[in-house]
Amino acid sequence: FSPIQRVNYKIEETRVGRLTNYDKLILEVWTDGTMTPKEATVSAAKTLVSYFNQIVSPKKVEKKEVKEEADVIGPMGKLSVEEIGLPTRVANALVKAGYETVEELAKAKKEDLVKVRNLGEKSIKIITVALVEKGVKFGE
Incomplete structure (x- = not known):
């Protein structure tokens, strides 16, 4: 109009x-x-x-607090590692090492995962691809 x-x-x-x-x-x-x-x-x-x-005279804009990493990961963070399409062997190794959710896995560094029993470079690549497909950043 x-x-x-x-x-x-x-x-x-x-x-x-x-x-x-x-x-x-x-x-x-x-x-x-x-x-x-x-x-x-x-x-x-x-x-x-x-x-x-x-x-x-611009209005003062309040700075917002940085969201916690769980918010950055989004709803995917609550999924268990078994639910994101990883091979059973890889998912079992992660659970035994204490990585039960996507959020916990995303917070981990690649160096830490290399130390997990039954996880090698190939397994870490599989994990990285699975997380990227879900829109989750990993290993930063």
């Missing part, structure tokens, strides 16, 4: 008293009749003033 149909403007040099370095803005505004040209100009000016006020 825009009641403004057409606008022309013209800037002319003007004089105030003895000073001649001023400009005059001449606006021609055509509307569809739902509001007068003066009302439209006043409304536009108020909008501009509110925008420029944000530049001159």
Whole structure:
């Protein structure tokens, strides 16, 4: 919805008293009749003033606390390692080592997983791929 149909403007040099370095803005505004040209100009000016006020004196924005890692991982964090499509041998090794949920697994470093019994480089690649497919960052 825009009641403004057409606008022309013209800037002319003007004089105030003895000073001649001023400009005059001449606006021609055509509307569809739902509001007068003066009302439209006043409304536009108020909008501009509110925008420029944000530049001159911006509102203070409160800093939000950093979300916990569980929030970053999202709903996937609550899934057990058996539910993310890992081979049974890999899932069992993770559970025996104390990594029962995706959240716990995502917090682990790759160096820690290498030390887990029955997990080698190939198993860690499988884990990484499974987590990435679920949208979870791993090993950072």
